[in-house]
Amino acid sequence: MSPHLAELSLAERLSEVGWLGQSGALLAAALIHALLVGLFFGLPAFVFIWAERKISGRIQDRLGPTRTGGRFGWLQSLADGVKLVSKEDLVPAAADSMLFRVAPYIVVVASFAAFIVIPFSDGWIAQALDVGLFLGLAILSLEVLGIILAGYSSGSKWSLFGGMREAAQMVSYEVPLGLTAVIPVVAAGSLNLNEIANMQRGWAGHWLVFHDPFTFIAFFVFFTVTLASNKRAPFDLAEAESELVGGFHTEYSGMRWSFFFLAEYASMFFVSMLAVLLFLGGWWTGLPGLDEAVIAAVGGYPARVLGMVVLLAKSSILVCVQIWIRWTLPRLRIDQVMTTCLKYLVPISCFLFLGATIWPLVLLAVLGRPSVLPLGDEPIGARVVPAQAGLSAPAAGRNMATRVSRSTQEAEGSR
Template sequence: MIYTLAANSLSKALEGQSVPLYGELTEGNALVVAAIIHAVLIFHVFALCPFFLIWLERKGSGRIQDRLGPTRVGGRFGWLQSLADGIKLIQKEDLCPPVADAMLFRSAPYIVCLASFAAFVVLPFSHNWVAVSADCGLFLLLAILSLEVFGIIMAGYSSGSKWSLFGGMREAAQMVSYEIPLAICALIPIVSAGSLNLGEIGDMQSGHLGNWFLFHDPFTFVAFFVFFVVLTAGCKRAPFDLAEAESELVGGFHTEYSGMRWSFFFMGEYASMFALCGVAAILFLGGWHTGIPGLDGFLQTARAKGAATGEFNTLGYLANVIGAGVFVSKAAFGVFVQIWLRWTLPRLRIDQVMITCLKYLVPISCFLFLGATVWPLLFMFGMGQTTIHPEPLGNRAAASWPAEADATESDWSASTIPDEQLPSDSAPLEVESPAGQHAVSANKNVELQVRNDSSERTALAASSEVRQ
């Protein structure tokens, strides 16, 4: 396969091991076993997210409404409430209305679940802790998450109920509109990062708080809040939960569902909330970096050293565990803010939802995108540098953990990929700039190259690239 798979390192360890009743593992079989292990790990994340988040939702909503929320199951704080709910839902009868289109009705929850589970495949949890490190990671993630809508529309249409149909219609209209500002807002930090690989974007923000894309320039700062609003609407959460508006549509698209299939919709919803908040954390909030100057560089160096050895490294592993903890808490905080919004704000009307998107959010995000692209140019012509900081972002991040850079230098130059020569091919950039600004543009080219090198170093120090 073509991408950097996390399973590769594990499969190398497994290769040649003898298994009782089977014999020795070949290369292909070892990869399959390693891939299954990783899939099971990701599935646990996918399954435990809703488990925790539904408890958080009930507890949070209780507190906001001056109630206690769950208190009984599993101790004082009702930790196991979700488990009790799950057991109850499994026992329930799985109903299918006689007027429903049975095949579509039964398969719709699986589409929703599949889409939000697959999104976790490209979501990194820490440096190099990602199942598939694809170069078009963010694009792929948004693409996979957009499949979720289809399951909901299917559920709405095939239920044979007018409430469900209305819910499905609203969902379709809302999703098709809100995908536009979501993609544009996600592009804004991408313009500064110069990469769509979520792992690289996260690594770039190492160092200190100022390296987070949130504080990169005023446009990315505003873009984060627009992105958060849009992703709240994208997860069909209140105040944009028109697809399941209880007060007017009974239950919206899931009116006719019961038992386990009903809960699949919620697993999908909470998992995709978590995934999108994770994307927001990586794009704007520094991913798995704490933002504390001294600590961040130390941890990132440990991680990169651990990854460079290609074997198990306790310090690097611990640093990664801390990073994953930081990342998960950032994402969970994002979800908490969504819960907070849900129980604070009243629901909008459907026309207000559409107007918010098409008349306000799309123009705002277009303006921010334009601003984020013009901003470095203004700085370049005014001060001869691309940002407020004298050094570009990739350099600043790399400067805080220089140790492994030399170690892998020879390594990556050996594996020549054609596009690695691209940054030095600077002719088109010079052609476009006016003659008087030649010195400045040359300066920019050098900077671009330096930055690109360091980001590649990041990527390649991250892992040994294995291709089959």
């Protein structure tokens, strides 16, 4: 039996405490959620900053940090942080000082707020919305705004160039990002990340990346586009050190600079989790029977902790791949970046989108069932926890595959 969705939200449970009252319970729940999301925002960033140094060191045949905090230099991020906080906070004379001060906060708030919609394990989500994925992408796109404002308000030519490149790059890359993120949504029939992840229960063949050839390619396109949307190499034109000094953060120092840094690593982690939830099975291990066995053995709550560990492990692997790519590939030119997006990625993702929508219909016409594998015969929408269909999901709320399979069943029944 699958684990049930969280039966009561935190606010509802707290409001049973009594002396809190309803507003107090809401406030307390909001604070707890903010604290937890803040932990997930901050800690991975620190870990990945250390990992980036270590991995880049190894790739370049160096050792990377070795001393701070023991053998592997694992406290290096903390040391960096202390150093950055203690640095002087400069505002250049030519800068628009209000915007210059505000810009890092926009970036860090956007990157932090995006974690609201991520389910860390089954039902462990700060705000479960039916439009979770959409909202996540929307908030992530706010980050661009902070970077453009930073680039503009610094009053330096290098920063302005960085900001303009970032604006051009992001406005273009949002198109394939949205299109490829929609492809697993088409397969799953939901924008709710929790539902999408729950649909991928079972063995790895149920993962949406293996759902059909189009989602398989879409995963790689999505990964490439997220590299660009995080300004990671080879798409880090906005901060190209060798051409633009530091790009949009040339004039920043100390704490404000570290905000950009923190936000970059946090949103790397965010898009990796998004990729895992959309394509790579979320918190399910993908080994047949293992999840069910774990749930049966230890019960719902510990199983969810394990699920979170699985999710974090998968996302960390993706982040490591991002780091690996950064230190392996050379930077593109800005025109090459735009060509890659507008002439290749956009048409490819349009094609994939069309293909993903037509695929179940074609299969139905050819094979008589909406999926290739006999094991995946169960329609994907039916894998979600017992449908409390009720309000939110009358016929059209379910996905296409379900409807198609339902119509085939009806057809068979009528025969």
